[in-house]
Amino acid sequence: MTAGVPTLLLLLAGAGTPHRLPHEVEAVKGLAAESGRPTSPTALEPRYLPTDTVESIVSPGERFRVHFTRQGPNAVPLTDADGNGVPDFVELVGRTYERVATFYAGLGFRLPPDDANTSQDDGGDGRFDVYLVDFALRGDGAFRQEVCLEGTTHCTGYMLQENDFTGYGYPSDAEAVETLASHEFFHAVQAAYRPDLGGIASEGTAVWATERFEPALDDLEGFTRYYMSSPDRSLLTDPTGPGVSFNYGAGLFFQFLGERFGDGVLVALLEESVRQPEARWPLLLDTCLRRDFASTFDAAFAQFATWNLGTGPRATPGGGYARGEGYAPVLTAEAGLPTSMTSVRVAAAASRLFEVPGGAPFVAATFEPDPGTDPAALHLLVAAVTDDAVLRVTRVDGPEALRAQVAAQDATRVVVAVVDGRSEGLGRYGRLCIAATGQDASCAPLQVPDAGTPDAGSPDGGSPDAGGADAGSPVEPGEDPRTPTSSGGCQTAGGPLSGALVALLLGRRLGRRRRSPAR
Template sequence: MTPGVPTLLLLLAGAGTPRGLPHEREAVQKRVAESGRPTSPGAQAPRYEPGDTVESVVSPGGRFRIHFTRQGTHAVPPADADGSGVPDFVELVGRTYERVATFYVDLGFRLPPDDTNPAGDDGGDGRFDVYLVDFAGIGDGAFRQETCLEGVTRCTGFMLQENDFTGYNYPSDAEAVEILASHEFFHAVQAAYRPDLGGVASEGTAVWATERFEPALDDLEHFTRGYMLTPDSTLVLDPAGPGVTFIYGAGLFFQFVGERYGDGALVALLEESVRQPEARWPVLLDTCLRRDFASSFDAAFAQFATWNLGTGPRATPGFGYARGEGYAPVAKTAAEFPTTLDRVRVAAAASRIFEVPGGASFVGASYEPEPGIDPATVHLVVAAVTDDAVLRVATVDGPDALRAQVAADDATRVMVAVVDGRMEGLGRYGRLCIAVTGQAASCAPLHATDAGTDAGTDAGTPDAGADAGTPDAGTVDAGRPVDPIDDPRTPSDDGSCQAAGGPLSGALVALLLGGGLRARRRSRAR
């Protein structure tokens, strides 16, 4: 459990028992090494009772050993419809984990190494072990790391999973096991590379993995609100305390990476973590994007922020995410014309988003970083939108003057985003101006007859969503994914980058307590 996070908030937020920060993972690893697996009387909870008879079976593909008991608190459902002598629930777990493992291998990921341990408890052999135990409603699954075979890389561990899902609000046992297997087992996949990437990368890529395994599972859809409520929070630092909802919501960024660059970019991220065992995850991703995709973390984050303008009711065919209608709308600050804000702060890997009325011929915006600030990784995005569509987008990138405009006579709103694509650093300040044609403001657009820049391309035209120029040129860009999400690109066998191609705000607490953030995964039925 993340220190300082009330259990109630975690349950309401759908967070349950997250893997948490690197020091938590190390602490868990130490406790597991000292106390053993849940079959040991000294193991940390949840663990089997001393009088339980613990059985095990091997999954159909031979990769997993499933441990269970038929008695006491940790008993699995007894139904055995096929008369095999093995409870149906246990067979369901074995089949599902095999499907998940095969899927990840097909994407190009490596699986956890053999955990044979002659001197200790390895579950009976070198197979990956899944223990079905009762979480008593405070969670529903967890990967526990044990030993690293090569310094801080190639680590092994085992899975704990809820034994019967009684009292949880999953629609079926099958869906519950699919979500748990795809998410928590992906933590074991991460550990097979390097397990200390931090909460954002660890939980974010695991949320992505579940979505990639089965898009019909709505884990990502539920968690997007955790990020979209606070897009002004930096993506490259793990939040403290109840901000745990943010690290699950960060799965949206990795969903963007997968759609925009392909599955190979996520495989490459983990492969690169082994080659650079001390590097932070944004640096690893930047390395692979520059080497293999003629892009960068900065360019990717700027486009990610642009895609986020078209989610929920504003999801638009040909713009951004393939399934954006299921994602939460991004939070923004309402403003009027003309607006001048002298000190707008933007954190690294974050965006500040403002919304003004539409209907004017043109709406323009400018952002002037304070003297001494390098504007190279600052971006300005201006989007004409209606309540149910993104009409056109204009984007400008530093280090040139950040000034953009869009035609807005057919728009009900105009969204203005100031985006910072740095991988680290303190927040930076600048002067933001938003105005319409004819207003006495420095950023007021030119009259239509004098407009010298293209304000955007209608989303409904054949070219909507195509990049103008290079993929990250920063010109008018509706952000079409390079490949459909259901048509992944598979990296070659060597797995290299080249081959892979504080406290919660009052509003968020109120939202959680009011049920605004639907909590299915890791949540307790109420």
């Protein structure tokens, strides 16, 4: 099968991940509510009709007031199995929001402030208000910010949520409400800190929050395709228009952060946003990682790019994401062997991925930034893969020479990724060269080794020696090859074994490994 095509076909076919559309529509998302709440005839749509009789109930934990009507297009399902006079759907909404709020508070997040002290309509009291209205398939929920109690921070607002989910395709009302409550209420949590973090941080962390609240929900799984189909798009710039789905797909980065560093890194990010109200979220995250987690944005992003090689059919239990088999595979560009590309651009906080045929004893790659370009925070990954596994990955990190190679005799393809881990800055250009054993590359010397002596201990006659110490550091797809230093920075993992011996031992072990059944 042609290199590069399988990944594209998997993305187009869905790779087992469900489709998911953005919850909010851009026309209503994040708008301050100067026009009034949906009970006002001047409110933006969706809103109640003047003829609607709007009722409300208080949730069991008394944190929320849920507003609804029984008539017209905004009517909720009227089933009332317990005969208490309140539609079951409305009670489901109240219970679910209570569960979500309790869960987020338990993770250490602050909850939205009381809205009784606002100068506008407070919905009847200081409780957080949820209005059930008809979105008519143009989104299914939105948080509307109203006022900030401390300058541009500590803000409050209210929630709009779809009234019946007719035509939305959710498996059940319970799953629909859990998805919307966990996602949209996390926007209210964000606003309780600082509401202007931008679309990628706002939607990305909300998608993470839903997954954290209930991993069985498929919101994150459905959105991963929007990031994995565009890994060359920077996480530093919010897209608009049709590209806004990328904001939701960026939830994969925040999922990585949560799995790699724990929930505390997301709490720290929001807390730091209040201490530095003018700073952009990547710089806030870098501050938190340096101070609290002995890492950096650069180190985290490089490992994120490595984890992304092992998703979909290539997910391996025990490596990388805990549920990576449900995520879309990363999109690569097809290239032949040997290949030389003289002007490869990689944006900050982004990756460029190429896929070449495997089967050679070794495949090696170099990336040479254009003259005068600062090579800091550049990384080169070379991964030997099959259709259903990542066999081994070699990674080298700038500012040293970006030259890496991987044993590829048992691989059907090799993925080469140029990664830029900066938290700010413009794109950088350079020359990428990829070649297999015995090929004469036209760009920088690759120093591809000879086939070497077969390893008699391998079942198939052995993988060849992985080459010298400058071939890069072999890593597992879910492993970070860089360990924290006492100053909070990172360094390449070393030890008494030479690079050649480490790679040889890794090749033996991975050569024997077979992919376990998907979880």
